[in-house]
Amino acid sequence: MNNTITIIKPKKTFSLNDFKEIWQYRELFYFFSWKDLKVRYKQTAIGVLWAIFQPFITMVVFTIFFGRLAKMPSDGIPYPIFVYTGLLFWQFFSTALSQTSMSLVSNTAIVTKVYFPRLILPISGVITKFVDFFIASLILIGMMFYYNYTPNLAGLLIIPLLLLITFMAATGGGLFLASINVKYRDVRYILPFFIQILLFLTPVIYPTSIAGRYSWLLAINPMTGVIKAARAALLGNAPINWELLGISFIAVSILLIIGIVFFKKTERYFADII
Amino acid sequence: MEEPIIKVTNISKRYNITHQKGGYVALRDVLTNVAKSPFKFFKHKTKKIIRKEGKEEFWALKNINFEVKKGEVIGIIGANGAGKSTLLKILSQITPPTTGEIRLNGKVGSLLEVGTGFHPELTGRENIMLNGAILGMSKKEIIKKFNDIVEFAGIDKFLDTPVKRYSSGMYVRLAFSVAAHMEPDILIIDEVLAVGDAEFQKKCLGKMNDITKKEGRTILFVSHNLAAIQNLCKRCILLKNGKIETIGETKNTIDKYLNIKSNLINTPLRNRLDRQGEGNIRFTDIKITNSEGLETIKSGDKLTIKLKYRSNFEKDIEDIRISAVLYNNNEKPIFRLDSDLTKKTIKKMKPNGEILCETSRINLGTGIYYFNLAIENHYKLQDYISHAFTLEIKNNNMLYDFTNTNKPNQQVDNIFIAHSFKEHLK
Numbered sequence: 001m002n003n004t005i006t007i008i009k010p011k012k013t014f015s016l017n018d019f020k021e022i023w024q025y026r027e028l029f030y031f032f033s034w035k036d037l038k039v040r041y042k043q044t045a046i047g048v049l050w051a052i053f054q055p056f057i058t059m060v061v062f063t064i065f066f067g068r069l070a071k072m073p074s075d076g077i078p079y080p081i082f083v084y085t086g087l088l089f090w091q092f093f094s095t096a097l098s099q100t101s102m103s104l105v106s107n108t109a110i111v112t113k114v115y116f117p118r119l120i121l122p123i124s125g126v127i128t129k130f131v132d133f134f135i136a137s138l139i140l141i142g143m144m145f146y147y148n149y150t151p152n153l154a155g156l157l158i159i160p161l162l163l164l165i166t167f168m169a170a171t172g173g174g175l176f177l178a179s180i181n182v183k184y185r186d187v188r189y190i191l192p193f194f195i196q197i198l199l200f201l202t203p204v205i206y207p208t209s210i211a212g213r214y215s216w217l218l219a220i221n222p223m224t225g226v227i228k229a230a231r232a233a234l235l236g237n238a239p240i241n242w243e244l245l246g247i248s249f250i251a252v253s254i255l256l257i258i259g260i261v262f263f264k265k266t267e268r269y270f271a272d273i274i
Numbered sequence: 275m276e277e278p279i280i281k282v283t284n285i286s287k288r289y290n291i292t293h294q295k296g297g298y299v300a301l302r303d304v305l306t307n308v309a310k311s312p313f314k315f316f317k318h319k320t321k322k323i324i325r326k327e328g329k330e331e332f333w334a335l336k337n338i339n340f341e342v343k344k345g346e347v348i349g350i351i352g353a354n355g356a357g358k359s360t361l362l363k364i365l366s367q368i369t370p371p372t373t374g375e376i377r378l379n380g381k382v383g384s385l386l387e388v389g390t391g392f393h394p395e396l397t398g399r400e401n402i403m404l405n406g407a408i409l410g411m412s413k414k415e416i417i418k419k420f421n422d423i424v425e426f427a428g429i430d431k432f433l434d435t436p437v438k439r440y441s442s443g444m445y446v447r448l449a450f451s452v453a454a455h456m457e458p459d460i461l462i463i464d465e466v467l468a469v470g471d472a473e474f475q476k477k478c479l480g481k482m483n484d485i486t487k488k489e490g491r492t493i494l495f496v497s498h499n500l501a502a503i504q505n506l507c508k509r510c511i512l513l514k515n516g517k518i519e520t521i522g523e524t525k526n527t528i529d530k531y532l533n534i535k536s537n538l539i540n541t542p543l544r545n546r547l548d549r550q551g552e553g554n555i556r557f558t559d560i561k562i563t564n565s566e567g568l569e570t571i572k573s574g575d576k577l578t579i580k581l582k583y584r585s586n587f588e589k590d591i592e593d594i595r596i597s598a599v600l601y602n603n604n605e606k607p608i609f610r611l612d613s614d615l616t617k618k619t620i621k622k623m624k625p626n627g628e629i630l631c632e633t634s635r636i637n638l639g640t641g642i643y644y645f646n647l648a649i650e651n652h653y654k655l656q657d658y659i660s661h662a663f664t665l666e667i668k669n670n671n672m673l674y675d676f677t678n679t680n681k682p683n684q685q686v687d688n689i690f691i692a693h694s695f696k697e698h699l700k
Contacts, residue, residue, distance in 0.1 A: 008367060008376040031407040035393060035400075042395045042436075113390040114408055115367040115382075268370045271363065272289065 018264070022117045032124035037131060051135040055091050059084045059139075066205050075207045075237045081143045085234060086204035086227045088140055092133045093166050093223055094195045099125035100174025101191055105181050108274050118267045119260070122178050126171055133163070144234070155233030158240065162226045162233075165245075168252040169222050175259035179266045182274050203227055222248040222255075277379065278341035279460060279492050280365075285374035287335040287360055287516075334360040335516045338374070344459075347486050347493045349503035349524060351531050352513035354605075354660060355550075358496045361513070362386060362464050365494065380459025380492075383410060387464070389449030394438035398429055398448055401437050405452045419455045426481070427451035447474055454481050461485065461493045475502075482506060498605040500528055515548070539644075539664045546659055555585040555649050555656040560663045562645075573638050573667050579611075579631040583649070583657075590622040595650040596629060600665070603642050608689070637689055638667050 041047040059080060066072040067079030074082040100122040104111055107121055144151070181187035199205075202223045208215045218224045225241070225248030232240045308315045335357045342348055350358050363369045365376065366384035391408040392401050402423055406416040424430050427447040429440075437445060463482075479502055485491050486506075497503055503510060503524060510527035512519040512534075520530050538548065544558040559582035564575035571577065579598065585591060597612040611631055613620055623629065645663040649656045 004381055006367070006376075006378040006382065008364065008371065008378070010371055010373055025410075027413055028407055030413075031404055035396070035404055038400065039393055039395050109387075110391045110408060112368065113387045115384065116408065116410070271368045 018117065022119060025116050025120060028116055028120045029124045029127060032120065033127040033131075036125065036128040040128075048135065051132040052139055055084065055087050055136045056139055058091075059087055062087070062205055072206055073210060075209065075231075077231070077235050077237055078147050081140075081147050081149070081235065082207075082231065083205055084140055084143060085231050086202075088133065088136055089162065089166055089227050089230055090199065090202060090204045090223065091136065092129055092163075093170050093226075094199070095132065096126045096129040096167070096170035097174050097177075098191055098195065099129060100170060101177035101181055101187055103174075104178050104270060104274065105185070105188075111274055112271045118270060119175075119263065122174055122263075123171060126167060126174070129170075130163070130167075140234075149235055151234045152236065154240070155236070158229060158233045161245075162230055165222060165226050165248055165252050168256045169226075172252060172255035172257075172259035175256075175263040179263050179270075182266070182270050198223075219244055219247060220251075222251045224248070279344045279346075279379045280340075280342040280494075281377040282338055282340050282365075283375050285335060285338040285361075285364060285371045285376060286333060287357075287364060287369070288372040289332045289334055333516050335364070335371075338518055340511060340518065340521055342492060342494070344379075344492055345486060345490045346509065347482075347495060347507045349507035349510040349527075350494065350496045350513060351498075351500070351503060351510060351528065352519075353535070353548075356513040357516040358513055359386070359464055360516075362462050362494065362496060366462050378460060381410075382460045382462065383453075383456040383458030384462035385409075385453040385456075385464070386462070388446055388453070392437055392445070392449060395436055397436055398424075398433045398440070401448070402452055405449065406455075409453060409456055410458070411456060415457070423448075423451045423455050426454065426477075443474070450474075450478055454478065454485075457489075457491075459491060461491055463493065464496045465498065479505065500531075500604065504528060535644075535661055536664065538661050543659065543662060546662075548659070550658040551649070551655040553656065554587065555583055555591065555651060557647055557649065557657055557659060557662070558582045558584050560645070560647065562663060562665065571636075571665060571667060573640075574635050576635055577631075577633040579633075579645075581629045581631070581647070583627065583629065585625045587625045590624060591651060592622045593652050594620055594623055595653075596620070596631075597648045597650075598631070598662075599646045599648075601644045601646065603644075608638070608643065637691055638665075639689060640667050642666050 041050065044050065046053070062083045063080045067074070067083065072079065103122040103125045104118070111118070111121075177187050177191065198221070201218070202221055203210075203218060204227060208218055208224065208228060211218055225244045228238075229240050229245050232238045338361065350361065352358050360369075362384065363386065364371050365378075366382060366386065368384075368386075389405070391405055393404065396404065402420065403413070403416055406423075407413070411419075424433060427444075427450075429444055429448055432440065432444065437448070440448070482493065482495075483506065486493055493506075495503070495506060507524050509522065510524040511521045512527045512531050514534060519534070520527050538546070543560055544556075549556070559580075561569075561580040562571065563569055563578050563580075564571055565578060567578075581596070595612070595614050597610060597614070599610045600608045602608055611633065620629070643665040644661045645665065646658070646660045647662040648658045
């Protein structure tokens with residue numbers, strides 16, 4: 001006989017087995033992400049091009065309004081490439097955050113009818129956003145050629161680290177919001193608003209230098225560190241601020257742990273209250 | 275002695291029901307409420323958020339104990355709301371129990387709904403992969419069984435069509451087929467055979483038979499289809515109001531189930547406790563006679579249904595909806611009498627009184643039928659009783675002569691209609 005023994009009890013403690021189980025179900029990550037990607041652009045005329053279009057148009061609009069008309073400073077970098085670098089990471093973060101927060105509620109049918117480690121649903125939502133990120137970064141590469149920027153080697157090596165921090169930030173916050181969303185659908189209304197506000201609190205359309213001596217305040221936001229480092233690495237406008245990046249990393253680690261713990265604590269009752 | 279593959283000890287499940295005042299909440303109503311009495315409104319809202327108000331406990335399951343041996347097929351029966359689905363949900367780890375422990379000695383696969391996770395935009399092929407993965411199969415396993423799945427469902431021509439273009443029959447066939455090819459040690463199935471046509475149901479039952487007999491797997495199986503339960507299961511669990519009423523040989527258990535049903539029916543309506551709804555209006559009596567005033571109903575009779583009720587209201591009650599649904603012995607609905615479907619003849623009714631419903635000729639075949647009763651007021655359910663009345667159409671040569679031939683229909687088909695045959699001459 002197969003010796004997988006399952007014991008079902010009212011209170012399940014957080015154990016190593018949970019991670020083992022996620023490993024057993026690892027193929028689901030692939031299937032959920034695959035489904036998302038397959039479904040997303042079905043019955044659309046230009047399909048996957050949307051992943052490029054959205055950030056590109058946003059960049060154009062921002063360049064016209066903020067760069068040309070408002071004469072926003074950009075640390076001596078041409079404004080289009082300045083804002084696009086920020087947008088690339090920002091969009092990855094914001095879309096991943098909202099996808100994760102909605103992941104449970106939009107999959108109610110599966111959550112109430114099948115058992116699998118619930119963590120897989122929100123995380124696979126983030127994975128699909130990686131794909132969008134890579135597609136959208138093609139534009140950035142094009143722009144770097146156009147404006148004649150060559151990233152140094154350290155700059156390229158740091159990108160995975162930046163993606164990891166963004167991933168952790170979106171997942172941590174998203175897990176927390178997803179669990180709350182199960183009970184209070186208010187999240188659905190707060191979130192778009194929250195993301196919009198956050199865009200202005202993150203140096204996407206402006207450089208941190210604009211805040212003058214209060215720029216340290218911006219460092220509380222982990223995305224500040226990420227976007228600053230991305231610009232430093234790719235466009236070489238300043239040396240990479242490792243200290244700031246370290247703070248960001250610690251902050252998102254804490255956020256992720258809180259998110260996972262909160263999620264695990266509430267996940268067993270998802271099916272009852274969703 | 276061999277260790278049981280499923281051991282359930284002391285399982286209970288409690289739900290907190292929150293009473294929502296008003297059902298649907300419209301912004302207009304909220305605004306008028308706030309304007310009328312702002313203080314009261316916010317007090318109520320805060321209390322609700324900190325869960326001090328409108329909380330009621332409900333035990334969906336209470337002290338469930340049983341064991342299942344390897345290779346057994348266990349049927350679970352019981353009236354609607356007895357806790358069957360809750361039990362299966364706990365066994366498949368979708369929801370945790372409030373007390374108790376379950377030991378499962380093997381891989382569990384559960385099928386609580388046909389086609390969970392099917393995505394309408396994806397093709398049949400893609401959905402097989404996705405659904406298989408959600409049900410816990412590995413990619414390798416799915417690929418290995420892919421041809422079997424397609425063949426069993428009989429949809430090979432439409433494999434690359436999005437399932438949103440499938441007929442509902444094809445959809446169900448494909449969904450069941452994926453699930454039927456899982457290979458867990460314990461398979462948990464909830465009323466999934468209720469869908470699909472008769473032929474496919476037969477095929478599914480055959481498949482389930484194979485799974486247990488040839489492959490020695492354990493199945494827990496909920497169904498209202500007593501015939502299927504009798505065919506498949508040696509042992510059976512009867513649940514009643516969240517408790518195990520009986521557990522034992524299928525035939526005895528089914529007899530007991532039918533007994534309980536008829537016992538309920540012999541209890542006068544006013545004394546019945548198994549009712550739902552807010553309770554401001556309660557049915558107290560039901561009487562069904564034919565147009566001649568006799569209580570023995572024959573097929574072809576016109577029914578006169580007399581419902582007595584009592585209410586907590588002092589003024590006349592407005593906006594009433596009364597409905598009665600007739601079910602056959604297998605809990606399949608046959609027809610529905612509904613005051614919303616007729617011209618609104620009841621504008622208001624007295625706080626206590628009687629209501630009369632008259633039907634046209636009922637063309638039911640021999641057998642036992644049940645009426646469920648429900649009454650709503652302002653779209654809120656006030657009273658609901660299942661099996662409120664038993665209607666027995668006896669096979670006594672008195673079935674209505676629909677065909678005008680003095681040869682009344684004595685078959686046990688549920689419904690017959692007037693018809694005639696003749697040779698078609700050109």
